[in-house]
Structures are given as C-alpha cells and as structure tokens.
C-alpha cells in the first residue's frame with residue numbers, strides 16, 4: 001500500500017516542483033522568472049531579502065523595485081558567476097561592508113533610486129571587475145575616497161541627483177579607467193571645498209557629459225552660475241593646508257605667550273602688593289608721628305624743655 005502511494009506521489013511532486021533543471025538542488029524561486037540564458041527576474045515582487053535558492057550559474061539578477069532596505073553580509077556569495085545586479089528602487093538605506101563579497105566577476109551594479117546616505121569604506125572592494133556603477137537618486141551628501149575605490153576597471157559612474165556639495169579629487173583618482181561620469185542634479189557649493197573637483201574637471205571635461213551645465217547653489221554671489229564659469233582667481237583667497245612646521249610654530253608661540261602672560265601677571269601682582277604695603281606703612285607712620293609730635297615738642301606743657309629727644313619710630317617714611 002505504502003509502495004503504491006509513493007509510486008503515484010513521486011511524479012506528482014516532480015511535476016509541481018518549480019525546479020528549472022530537474023534533479024538539481026537549486027530551484028527557481030516562485031517569485032521569480034528564470035530564463036535559460038542565466039537571467040533571473042525577481043523585479044517588483046515585494047521581496048525583503050535576496051532569494052536563497054538561486055542557481056549558482058545565474059548571470060543576470062533583477063531585484064529592482066522590491067523592499068530590501070538592508071543588504072546583509074554575504075548577500076550574494078552563492079552567485080559567483082553574476083555579471084549584472086539590479087537593485088534600484090528598493091528603499092535601500094544600508095549596505096553591509098561585506099554585502100558584495102564573492103562578486104569578483106560582476107560588471108554592472110545598479111543601486112539607483114534608493115535612500116543611501118553613506119557607504120562603509122571598502123564596500124565595493126570585492127568588485128574588482130566592475131565596469132558600471134549607478135548611485136543616482138540617493139541621498140549621498142559626500143563621498144570619501146575609500147567609499148568607492150579603488151575600482152581599477154570602472155568606466156561609468158553615475159552620481160546624478162544626490163545631495164553632494166563637494167567632492168575631493170581623491171575619489172576620482174582611485175578610478176583610473178573612468179570615462180563617463182554623471183554629476184548633474186547635485187547642490188554644488190562653489191567655495192574653497194570645490195577647488196579640487198574644479199581643477200579635475202578642467203583637465204577631464206571630456207569625461208563628464210554636460211560639464212558646462214553643472215550649477216553652483218551657493219555661495220550667494222555664485223548661485224545658479226555654472227561651475228565651469230568660475231575663474232581660478234576665485235580660489236586665490238583659499239588658504240593652503242597647514243604644514244607640520246606651521247603647527248610646530250603655532251604650538252611654540254602659543255606656549256610662549258602663555259608663559260609670558262603668566263610672568264606678566266606675577267610681576268604686576270608683586271608690584272601692586274609692594275605698592276600697597278608701602279602705602280599702609282606710610283599711613284601707620286603718619287599717625288605715629290602725628291601722635292608723638294605734641295608730646296615730643298612739649299606742647300602740652302610750655303614750661304617743659306622743648307629739646308627732648310624725638311621718640312624712635314618703628315617705621316620709615
């Protein structure tokens with residue numbers, strides 16, 4: 001009886017199983033559409049995490065328009081052949097520094113239209129084959145050199161529509177293969193902090209389509225002026241960073257002036273004390289003298305000899 005039951009059940013299980021390749025332990029997740037050419041489409045399925053039963057041979061993974069607000073460590077380690085990963089429009093707020101581990105052949109990563117405000121240094125380090133990266137439409141207010149690079153093969157970087165107000169040249173120096181950079185839609189602040197980006201743009205204008213149209217939002221006198229129209233003279237007043245020698249001189253001058261003011265206070269205090277003591281002494285003497293004069297001169301009694309000795313005073317005038 002048991003035998004005939006499993007005899008009927010087994011084909012049924014095989015038919016109902018969503019496995020794309022019968023006999024393989026990997027299934028096409030029910031939320032996704034798996035194609036023979038290695039593309040898996042899990043787009044717009046309200047997913048909160050990366051489906052775990054994906055075949056390791058997947059090359060293109062569409063996870064856009066889902067609800068993954070955090071990418072945990074090792075989120076894709078089971079997909080060593082992945083070439084393209086789409087994660088746009090997920091409300092993504094945080095990416096663990098080890099989220100992209102194992103994606104050594106990934107060429108294209110789309111993280112656009114998310115809510116990223118910062119990245120952890122080294123997050124993209126495993127992606128040494130990356131050609132195209134989009135961070136457009138996030139909330140990045142700044143970019144540190146260690147947040148992106150080094151990415152030796154990165155050719156296209158999209159930073160459009162973020163909240164970037166400046167960018168150090170260190171960020172772009174770590175992307176030696178770059179030949180397309182989108183910087184539009186950011187609130188550039190054209191003060192001293194923009195000088196390194198301005199200098200970089202002057203020699204790499206051909207890499208930034210529409211570079212002439214990048215606009216400053218502040219300071220007031222430059223609002224809505226193109227960044228390209230700023231003259232080099234505008235940066236003349238920007239002070240150079242302090243050298244070690246400057247710091248040594250400042251520190252020494254600081255300590256010396258402290259010691260000098262301490263000595264000044266001491267001298268002034270001593271003078272004031274000495275002056276006050278002298279004044280007190282004088283007034284004591286004055287009263288002593290005033291009291292002793294009538295006796296000494298015998299004024300009380302005119303018959304007395306007026307040549308009596310003056311009393312010795314215990315003070316000096």
Ligand SMILES: *[C@@H]1O[C@H](CO)[C@@H](O)[C@H](O)[C@H]1NC(C)=O
Pocket residue numbers: 041042043044062
């Ligand atoms: C992925 O699937 C969605 C929904 O089924 C569809 O609208 C979209 O066109 C597909 N994307 C691709 C690239 O096939």
